[in-house]
Amino acid sequence: MKRFFLIIAFLTSVNAQDITTLEPIGTVVRVEKTEQSVTLHCRDNSQVRLTILAPDLIRVRAAFGKSIPTKDHSWAIAKENWPAPRWNLNETPDSITITTDELEVAVRRSPLLVEFRDARTHQLLNADERPMSYDAHGRLASMMFDPKAGTFVAASKKLGFDEHFYGLGEKAARLDKRRSSFVNWNSDTPGYTDKTDPIYQTIPFYIGLQRGIAYGIFFDNSYRSYFDFGKSSQQRAWFGAEGGEMNYYFFHGPSIKKILGRYADLTGHMQLPPLWALGNQQSRWSYYPDTMVEEVVSEYRKRDLPLDVVYLDIDYMNGYRVFTFDKTRFPDPKGLTDKLARQGVKVVTIVDPGVKHQPNEKGYHAFDDGLEKNFFQRRRNGDLFVPRVWPGDSVFVDFTLPDARRWWGDLHRFYTDNGIAGIWNDMNEPSDFVDQTGKNQLDVVSYDEGEKSTHAKNRNTFALLMARATYEGLERLQPDRRPYVITRAAYAGIQRYSTMWTGDTNSTWEALALNIPMFTSLGLSGEPFVGSDIGGFIGRGNGELLVRSYQVGFLAPFCRNHKQIDGYDQEPWRFGKYYEDIIRKYLKLRYALLPFLYTTLEEAHRTGVPLFRPLLLNYQNDPNTYNLDDQFMIGDDLLLAPILKPDVTRRLVYLPAGVWYDYWTGKQYTGGTMISVDAPLDVAPMFVRGGAIIPVGPMLNYVGEKPSDTIGFVIYPDEAGAASGDLYEDDGVSPAYKSGAFRRTSFSSRRTARGFTVSIGAAQGTYNPGPRKFNFAVKAAGRTGRGVSAVDNGKSREVQLK
Numbered sequence: 001m002k003r004f005f006l007i008i009a010f011l012t013s014v015n016a017q018d019i020t021t022l023e024p025i026g027t028v029v030r031v032e033k034t035e036q037s038v039t040l041h042c043r044d045n046s047q048v049r050l051t052i053l054a055p056d057l058i059r060v061r062a063a064f065g066k067s068i069p070t071k072d073h074s075w076a077i078a079k080e081n082w083p084a085p086r087w088n089l090n091e092t093p094d095s096i097t098i099t100t101d102e103l104e105v106a107v108r109r110s111p112l113l114v115e116f117r118d119a120r121t122h123q124l125l126n127a128d129e130r131p132m133s134y135d136a137h138g139r140l141a142s143m144m145f146d147p148k149a150g151t152f153v154a155a156s157k158k159l160g161f162d163e164h165f166y167g168l169g170e171k172a173a174r175l176d177k178r179r180s181s182f183v184n185w186n187s188d189t190p191g192y193t194d195k196t197d198p199i200y201q202t203i204p205f206y207i208g209l210q211r212g213i214a215y216g217i218f219f220d221n222s223y224r225s226y227f228d229f230g231k232s233s234q235q236r237a238w239f240g241a242e243g244g245e246m247n248y249y250f251f252h253g254p255s256i257k258k259i260l261g262r263y264a265d266l267t268g269h270m271q272l273p274p275l276w277a278l279g280n281q282q283s284r285w286s287y288y289p290d291t292m293v294e295e296v297v298s299e300y301r302k303r304d305l306p307l308d309v310v311y312l313d314i315d316y317m318n319g320y321r322v323f324t325f326d327k328t329r330f331p332d333p334k335g336l337t338d339k340l341a342r343q344g345v346k347v348v349t350i351v352d353p354g355v356k357h358q359p360n361e362k363g364y365h366a367f368d369d370g371l372e373k374n375f376f377q378r379r380r381n382g383d384l385f386v387p388r389v390w391p392g393d394s395v396f397v398d399f400t401l402p403d404a405r406r407w408w409g410d411l412h413r414f415y416t417d418n419g420i421a422g423i424w425n426d427m428n429e430p431s432d433f434v435d436q437t438g439k440n441q442l443d444v445v446s447y448d449e450g451e452k453s454t455h456a457k458n459r460n461t462f463a464l465l466m467a468r469a470t471y472e473g474l475e476r477l478q479p480d481r482r483p484y485v486i487t488r489a490a491y492a493g494i495q496r497y498s499t500m501w502t503g504d505t506n507s508t509w510e511a512l513a514l515n516i517p518m519f520t521s522l523g524l525s526g527e528p529f530v531g532s533d534i535g536g537f538i539g540r541g542n543g544e545l546l547v548r549s550y551q552v553g554f555l556a557p558f559c560r561n562h563k564q565i566d567g568y569d570q571e572p573w574r575f576g577k578y579y580e581d582i583i584r585k586y587l588k589l590r591y592a593l594l595p596f597l598y599t600t601l602e603e604a605h606r607t608g609v610p611l612f613r614p615l616l617l618n619y620q621n622d623p624n625t626y627n628l629d630d631q632f633m634i635g636d637d638l639l640l641a642p643i644l645k646p647d648v649t650r651r652l653v654y655l656p657a658g659v660w661y662d663y664w665t666g667k668q669y670t671g672g673t674m675i676s677v678d679a680p681l682d683v684a685p686m687f688v689r690g691g692a693i694i695p696v697g698p699m700l701n702y703v704g705e706k707p708s709d710t711i712g713f714v715i716y717p718d719e720a721g722a723a724s725g726d727l728y729e730d731d732g733v734s735p736a737y738k739s740g741a742f743r744r745t746s747f748s749s750r751r752t753a754r755g756f757t758v759s760i761g762a763a764q765g766t767y768n769p770g771p772r773k774f775n776f777a778v779k780a781a782g783r784t785g786r787g788v789s790a791v792d793n794g795k796s797r798e799v800q801l802k
């Protein structure tokens with residue numbers, strides 16, 4: 001027993017850093033104002049700079065015991081130049097106050113404490129619990145051993161008695177992060193479970209919510225970082241890192257949606273992937289040879305299961321050499337992709353960062369060429385850094401070098417020439433079999449804009465830069481197509497370049513239940529295009545688990561079944577017809593809902609508000625949603641409460657205030673309460689918000705199979721008989737939507753004495769979808785009414801429904 005406690009104590013002490021031992025920043029002795037910032041000079045020669053980027057966005061940057069360096073660079077930031085908003089400065093002997101139209105930032109001079117208030121209500125949003133601090137005396141353990149890293153830096157905030165915490169990217173944790181702590185250090189963690197930390201990604205951004213009022217904090221520091229939301233002490237929520245700068249952005253809400261919009265402005269908006277990325281995808285480690293890939297696709301078609309994408313995992317390569325195909329397994333890759341294209345199926349290949357390095361091998365162009373150009377990472381002593389990954393001894397590209405990124409991107413011509421439609425970046429933490437914790441990488445140097453910094457700083461941004469190289473390469477190679485990239489590891493800003501999946505999950509019920517808080521938290525962290533291996537990656541699984549897993553994943557942006565090399569096969573038909581029939585029903589429903597999903601995806605691109613949402617995002621003033629993570633919403637309108645346990649066929653569902661319709665039975669409910677619903681294996685409880693108009697497309701085996709010449713709209717009236725909705729469309733493949741080639745149509749409907757009147761708004765945008773018609777039907781009294789159709793002519797008009 002004693003021993004057991006010792007082990008626990010040891011494990012916690014590794015992650016728990018006691019920030020109360022740190023040196024606080026000195027008091028303010030002088031204030032300097034520029035057009036957009038205020039610099040505070042401190043007694044200990046430290047400096048703090050507050051930059052006013054927007055009325056609701058303030059940057060706080062501090063240097064301890066020295067001046068703030070002129071060099072200012074982050075790979076995460078997409079927008080550096082913000083026009084100065086209106087603001088003013090007020091100084092008193094005790095404090096300095098910056099006021100914008102939305103925020104009041106008050107800094108106490110001694111001790112130096114920063115406080116954020118709502119400028120209109122003067123309500124306190126967030127306040128320092130102690131001054132920002134640093135490890136002047138080397139008190140905290142660090143694994144970095146990097147003289148350039150500097151010291152541990154930390155900021156500590158007062159913990160609200162009823163404050164909730166959301167976001168922080170990809171964490172194997174519940175939705176509300178209150179009373180938990182986390183570490184960010186990109187790690188390859190196969191088979192992770194609830195509380196495994198860290199895992200693959202680093203998104204040091206979180207949202208605090210108190211009494212319905214939200215703020216955001218983005219701590220843009222790529223060193224190993226720590227977030228503690230009231231775990232080590234109920235007095236404070238603190239964040240810190242083992243080096244680099246105290247550098248954070250404060251976002252004013254009060255709405256979470258507004259914060260997500262600003263976060264997207266700052267770190268980049270997700271670009272729309274091709275529409276087929278919303279199609280159903282199938283993967284396996286690994287399908288080979290080519291005939292097996294064809295067999296998988298033909299099973300899908302034979303069984304009337306929709307499919308858009310099939311994946312080639314590492315065994316397609318010649319000895320795991322990236323940018324090659326194994327000649328025996330895939331003698332004619334172009335022939336294969338052509339053949340599959342005729343069946344409407346795209347091929348995505350995995351590309352790992354490890355470039356095989358076999359000392360006596362000549363003629364592997366990716367290695368030879370990269371070595372000659374000196375693009376590979378080296379250790380501080382100048383030796384090539386040789387991690388061991390799938391190809392055996394390998395090298396990694398220094399993706400901080402602009403020329404290396406370009407070179408790597410251009411190498412993808414090999415794939416595009418072979419008809420490969422997208423690239424899957426794996427192992428990019430970067431994983432290293434020699435030492436999974438990254439210790440083997442600490443003296444690896446990257447160019448880093450001339451700073452020549454080590455992996456202590458660059459490990460967490462490695463995947464971001466690799467995805468960037470890939471995305472930009474695909475953009476150059478195929479300028480008229482949207483790149484499709486999917487990544488495992490990431491740093492903030494990844495949404496500009498890549499979609500993601502949650503890595504090596506287990507085929508267990510616990511892992512399935514984690515899907516929901518993980519997807520919703522990623523959405524609250526600026527990463528909207530998320531998903532998990534459907535059925536789970538590791539382990540055996542069974543038909544029931546697979547079906548329930550589809551009932552979560554069928555509405556996730558990324559919908560892909562994938563399995564590890566020695567796992568039991570789990571394509572939809574593997575457990576028999578009974579399960580396959582249910583899975584078919586859900587996959588078909590996904591395809592029918594594609595117009596709705598795509599409209600919601602475009603919203604995520606434009607506004608930063610994700611598709612896959614926790615209820616609290618739509619119902620921020622309803623405390624019943626603050627810790628609710630076994631239900632989710634898609635956009636504003638669909639609410640899902642899937643079954644996440646074996647042998648369960650009934651569950652409680654929380655419906656927020658308003659009218660709700662059971663999607664399957666049409667039964668109407670009044671929300672603001674918990675209901676109990678039946679959920680036999682073929683039912684994922686799903687509800688539609690009263691007030692929604694849901695666009696529904698034709699039955700498809702794959703995206704683009706038929707023209708969308710008829711689009712259905714199902715109207716779900718609210719208590720007043722009103723409803724509204726949007727339809728977003730574009731060509732689905734090219735970047736032309738960025739220059740106006742889209743079509744957005746708005747619809748609204750109201751109950752009248754004669755039935756329902758639907759108003760179709762004038763179409764916006766220049767995209768022409770071709771001749772087609774709209775069908776409208778109203779859902780009421782448990783059934784769908786008779787439909788009325790109207791030719792779509794892009795003009796504003798009204799249609800009457802009985």
Ligand code: MIG
Nearest residue numbers: 285313314350426503504564
């Ligand atoms: O060390 O490429 O997460 O999806 O099938 C395992 C083989 C490497 C991990 C990925 C998984 C993939 C597997 N990869």
